Amino acid sequence: MSEPSSQTRLLGSAEAPPSVSEGSSQSGLLAPAATVSARAAEVNEGPSGFRVIGTRPIRHDGEDKVRGRAKYGADYALAGMLHGKVLRSPHAHARIKSINTEKAAQYPGVFAVLTGANLPEVKGAMAQVGELVVNTHYLSLNIMARDKVLYDGHAVAAVAAINRHVAEEALALIEVEYEVLTPVMTAEAAMRPDAAVLLPELRQMRMASRVDPGKLEGPDEPGNVAGHIQFQRGDLAAGFKAADFVVEREYHTEAVHQGYIEPQNALAAWDADDHVTIYCSTQGSFNVRTLTAAVLTMPEGRIRVVPAEIGGGFGGKTTVYLEPLAVLLAKKAGRPVKMVMTRAEVLRATGPTSGTRFRVKIGVNRDGRITAAEVWMAYEAGAFPGSPFAPAAMTTLAPYNIENLQIDAFDVVVNRPKVAAYRAPGSPASAFACEAALSELAEYAGIDPIEFRLRNAAREGLPMPAGPPFKKIGFVETLAAMRDGEHYSSKLSGKCRGRGVAAGFWFNGGLQSSADVNIHTDGTVSVVTGSVDIGGSRAAMAMIAAEVLGVPVRDVRPMVADTDAIGHNDVTGGSRITLATGLAVFNAAHDALRELKLRAARLWDKTPEEVEFDAGVFRARGNGVPPLALSQVAAKLIATGGPVTGRASLNAGAVGAVGNAFAVVCVDVEVDPDTGKVRILRATIAQDVGRAIHPSYVEGQMQGALAQGVGWALNEEYYYDDRGVLRNSGLLDYRMPTCLDLPMLETLIVEVPNPGHPLGVRGVGEVGIVPPMAAVAEAIYQAVGVRMTELPMTPAKVLKAILEKRAGEGESAAAS
């Protein structure tokens, strides 16, 4: 077990929950059949200290991963396997006049060819995957075009051949005749009345329409606006009248990709009994099953999904692209078919997050209290409706208590790949715009930026933008942790250097999880869930079971099972696994413990009520029998009644119900005034995590989110030419930060336990990406006096702003 990282401090809540420390008190975890809330009360208010939780064991999958033994999707191979490749549109917007696949089908080594005509029609169908509602008609069109292509890279055909080279040669033989149409590439262009229409059947719907039919808003005419949501409270006019300072600005962010290192892949193999198994890289094996079944109009029960180890997802692997195609090709060919995307395909044809446009107007009074806020935003959905405009609206200015507020958010289709989720979808772009405006207002009011945020901070009981009140949250504590931390307190000196601070919010998810905890006769334990491990969650699951059962964590083996082998698990995403699947494991471990107590009672000829359990040892109340370790009871399972498996399945509540998360980021930058290049000197993230089950992996999530936020802030964007063709479809030109671009990222773990969870857990994976862009923008302003309102803040853009500022100052000097 390694020592805690030197850059991390574990900070207790200002409201004094128990801190994580070494210790052996188990009583809060051991009450059988207690309700979740009762357990929470016992743990949160009982004696401090856990035996395993809060420590840093080496992750169970770690050695395989560093030795190259871990099996990722592209590593899978089956006898007789073919390779599939996809033909993609070179046009951003075009009608398909004809497709001729005859030559490709006859090419030696080709076993199957598909076009959109081979996919069944799924008009008007909606699939529910977790809390996501997916329009499967549009999903099917995205997987393969029918009569129209809607972005550069849109799939139009696929082949399966003996190897990928033959497959690529066959693709070149497919003849597609296009009628090229005018592409519409931005929300601004798409919302113009004369814009070319992408989807003639689309109408603007109001309220929470995202992708399902809502109520028509406006005239019954085709357009590119798919949805509009509005939140409103108080009196905006009165609020702005009460303001002493008002900032009104427009902001713009470009689409960015999740940037996972492992491309999408899928291997499909049909059994003799007409069932198909899909091996793939995915964040949600049950999602893959549901969506593939929906797109191919086949029963879910005929599909088994085996999730491979995953090389990153960040939300981008919660949907399907290749899986239905691999299944169809395998069916046609009569052999397994494997498909692996290239990086160019990933960037051209899988969902990035939305480009956005914001108009922000915020007023504050002299005391630094926000008196009114009006925010208008348009989110690019890509080729089909479904941008994160709704969560964007619901997270806009959520960290703050604002009485007079109006938020309008629009979902707009454009000729770009259909967007997919990316870490706190919708929230980062909104935070960039709003936090930048707030920092500007703090300066006008002459108030320290953290103090300004503290004066307006959301607290328990105050309303979120969507209306429902916050439960117990840790925003104030997180701000205080940053304020009192060494970084913020330190002096920053040097030319062209500046510091910026920003905050962010994310709901976190609940949803459904299932877990089995198997007790083996040697006292070891296996923990089986269906939650793909994207961030070290397997280690957390093992630690939770070890904590409950009082066994060493090295004796607990966590496993991720396929969709036939475990009860339903919703997607790994939404920062929900340690919370929801962890809760299922916690409950399943207690379920196993209940049965083990019965076995101990049977061994002693006592009643279960006379059996006590603490730290892995069973004792009979009173005296008379020597205690038994769990391993000793396990050794007698056969004799006392047979195998013991604890089980639990649960719905931890819809997204927004459990353990909201807040993060605060502080960044120091140095700007080269001659090139506009921004260097990150130091960066710290403070985040309320509820309870850090494994602090190293919590830190990893915080650091990773911060790193992605820096890339989003400074470099990452899609370059499309005037034909709508992507020009930077590789990682050389789609510039993500590397280890050479960032200093060690410092973390401050704040723990305000979530009262809704027996271990106080809050989700940690996403919120860290919300603040960094605004923090970097403010730091640039403090360094060189220019306010950046567009992302990314590339050297060219920063230099342009510096030169414009100099020119303006020159004119002023000349005038005076």
Place this chain on the structure above:
Amino acid sequence: MAIVVVPALLRKLTDGVERVPVTGRNLGQVIEDLERQFPGFREQLVQNGEMKPSIAVSIDGEMGTGGLLDRVKDSSEIFFIPAIGGG
């Protein structure tokens, strides 16, 4: 009586009223009461006899999971908000 806080874009149906008192022991009954008071409300929220999957419900600060069967108390405060997803 329980209170439904009407989303901004639906206040056209309630003549601008934001907080509507309702009766009902579960969400289904509450929506029926809303429909009685403001015809047209039900179709905003319900589809094929179930809550629209794109709409989430908060009852007394807790997100509902039982759809139309979610229990409602006399003092409950109910919000209808968009369902969201994470990444």
